[in-house]
Amino acid sequence: MCGHDGRPYRLEKDMSKQLKIQDAVAEIILTEGAASVSTTKVARRVGIAQSNVYLYFKDKQALLDSVYERETQKILATTEIASLQDQKIPLEERVRLYIQQVYDFSxxxxxxxxxxxxxxxxxxxxPDLLPNELTPNNTVSQLLQAAIDEGVLKDLxxxxxxxxxxxxxxxxxxxxxxxxxxxxxxxFKEIYQFIWDAMKR
Amino acid sequence: MCGHDGRPYRLEKDMSKQLKIQDAVAEIILTEGAASVSTTKVARRVGIAQSNVYLYFKDKQALLDSVYERETQKILATTEIASLQDQKIPLEERVRLYIQQVYDFSxxxxxxxxxxxxxxxxxxxxPDLLPNELTPNNTVSQLLQAAIDEGVLKDLxxxxxxxxxxxxxxxxxxxxxxxxxxxxxxxFKEIYQFIWDAMKR
Known part of the structure; x- marks a missing residue:
């Protein structure tokens, strides 16, 4: 099977290697700080040639973006979007659910x-230029805006x-x-109370 | 005049150049992100040779640390430490002064x-390893701890x-x-109320 340019699809791309590269990036950020991320360092950690990193990610920014996306996807996966959108649940309770979900996830x-x-x-x-920025936050933004409009939350x-x-x-x-x-x-109750006292009207 | 190693003191060090280097670092952080800071880039912006950057800062980390210190010194300079420590002013009022000072500064x-x-x-x-971390925060930490101990703020x-x-x-x-x-x-009143509602017991 070939791409439109006649070259074979890169089936040799190893998805587990892609994950390992992302793990290495995450590890470097957490231990050395984000400024330390470089394709050289990442390659060394994974045990591949630096040029191979570019097989998976076109540059350092794409690498960082993919880790960002992976982490936001994790949040999205654990967020019960349905209950946050459920009109039968009072707004105040849905805001509590949102806070609880961020807390549990974190x-x-x-x-x-x-x-x-x-x-x-x-x-x-x-920060607005980030990929995927809107996806996980959209439901939450709408929920909070509705709660502001209904006078449940402070008008901020x-x-x-x-x-x-x-x-x-x-x-x-x-x-x-x-x-x-x-x-x-x-x-959680104490942390929630701290947050809620600020937010509530 | 010579240093103990017999070499002349580096009187040729130009303090305005040091400031220009710090300004360049700040500009790069704010426009391109902190990961983009490199001595090469900084030298190019200031219009000096890369090796000259090392005349003022021993490495990139020292460069970043000096910008950090410069900014925290700015906060320190505008903070009225005396009023935050003034036992004659009620704790609640001193916490308000602290919030007001951060707000005005920001x-x-x-x-x-x-x-x-x-x-x-x-x-x-x-983050604990940062230079100068304790200096500006010490008075504030003590103030907040006293307000917690006196039951003015939530016990968090x-x-x-x-x-x-x-x-x-x-x-x-x-x-x-x-x-x-x-x-x-x-x-400010609205922003303060938001913050204070969370903090107050």
Whole structure:
């Protein structure tokens, strides 16, 4: 089977290698910082030639974008979009579900939010250009906007409400990862109350 | 005049050039993202040879650290430490002053918090290793801990309270910079109320 240019499809592309490359990128970001990511380093970690990295990703940015996309897909996979959109559930309860879902996800995948945030920051002041940015956030944005319109939440930009949820939960799970305090020191209820007191009208 | 090794002091070091190098680093971080910072790029922007960058900074990390320190010094310079420590002012009022100071600083220096956050994130999971980390935060940490102990603030880690203040204000001023809404759309009072409702016991 050939592509339109007559060359055979690159069936030799090894998907498990692609995953290994993404894992290596994630590891470098988490241990050395995002500035340290280079195709040379990634290749060394995976044990392949640097030129082989380009078989899977056209450049370093594509590599970072694919890790970003992988992590946001993880969130999407664990988010119960249906319940967030369920009109039969009161808005206040749906906002609580959203916060609970971010919390559960972040506890189970403590590195994911950090990876997402790191790659976002690498883009500097143009976070809007990120691929896939809208997909996971769309339902949440609509939910929060509806809750603002109905007077359930304070009339502030949705982005402020979302930054609040994200920042508090990410800081909390990073603290846990760093061993700053034991997991059972603070319950979800306490973290939720902290967030909710700010958001509620 | 000579140093102990007999070599003349490097009086040819030009402090305005050092500032220009730091400005170039800040500009690259803000426009291209922190991963793009390289001594080659910095030298090109300043119009000097790459080797000359090393006259001022021993490596890329030292360069990033110096920009971090410069930005935190700016915060320190505008913070009225004395009033935050003034026992005659009630704790609740001092917490409000702290929030107001972060807000005013961030409005006047919208890039500073972004630069600090970007350089922090480049360090990956070891944000604690940053130089000068404790200096500007020490007074604030003590203030918030005292307010927690006195039952003025919720009994949650100081780092959660600080992340909240930082995240909300940084998001708000970044929104303003991006032209998402006009400056007068939300008052300090509204932003403060959002933050305070979360923090207060």
């Amino acid at each position: 506890l189970a995948n403590p590195d994911s939010l950090t990876l997402i945030q790191q790659i976002k920051f690498l883009r500097g002041q143009s 930009p949705v982005s402020l409400h979302m930054s609040l949820v994200f920042a508090i939960i990410n800081r909390h799970t990073t603290n846990l990862q760093l061993g700053r305090y034991p997991v059972d020191k603070y319950s | 409005l006047a220096n919208p890039d500073s918090l972004t630069l600090i956050q970007q350089i922090k994130f480049l360090r990956g999971q070891s 880690p100081v780092s959660l309270h600080m992340s909240l203040v930082f995240a909300i204000i940084n998001r708000h001023t970044t929104n303003l910079q991006l032209g998402r809404y006009p400056v007068d759309k939300y008052s």
